[in-house]
Amino acid sequence: AQKVTQAQTEISVVEKEDVTLDCVYETRDTTYYLFWYKQPPSGELVFLIRRNSFDEQNEISGRYSWNFQKSTSSFNFTITASQVVDSAVYFCALSEGISGTYKYIFGTGTRLKVLA
């Protein structure tokens, strides 16, 4: 069965520190996609990134970077030089199936608190 685990319930860092949010997934499919979403205190969910199972290249977008490792079934998210505005709940999600599964499986989220 597919599953997404975000073992870190809450992380607190001081501004300008780097922080990594972990995401471990389980799937029997060879074709799948992984996503990260951000939920700031205002409540909406904001799409950050999508990665497919055939592309293991790491991705960097400004202060954000993602490390996808199929060998460990992980898709970790690193924020460099964190800022107070990064404070949010971050969700990792999995979508699997060659035909395009209609459903995501979400992790339980990691609450990141960045202290000034």
Place this chain on the structure above:
Amino acid sequence: NAGVTQTPKFRVLKTGQSMTLLCAQDMNHEYMYWYRQDPGMGLRLIHYSVGEGTTAKGEVPDGYNVSRLKKQNFLLGLESAAPSQTSVYFCASRPTGRHQPQHFGDGTRLSIL
């Protein structure tokens, strides 16, 4: 651009009352979803729709019904509200195509007393 709009944003109900949550999207998306978010449990799928006139059950469908009479609207109904349905409800939509990202509404905070 409105994107995905949920109505209402907040609501308090008494046990046994009924209500309908409305989700409207203006992106011509085929797929629409209703989730509930509870502390420590992430987002759980209630029902979803792969096109106008179709609906399907998700992970936690009991106590809810849905309808997709128009492509742009996806309604979530609670026929007889229970305190266990106190939650934040999110609607999402996405276009066709493999594994496209879902676009979320701002959520509806529902309290059942």
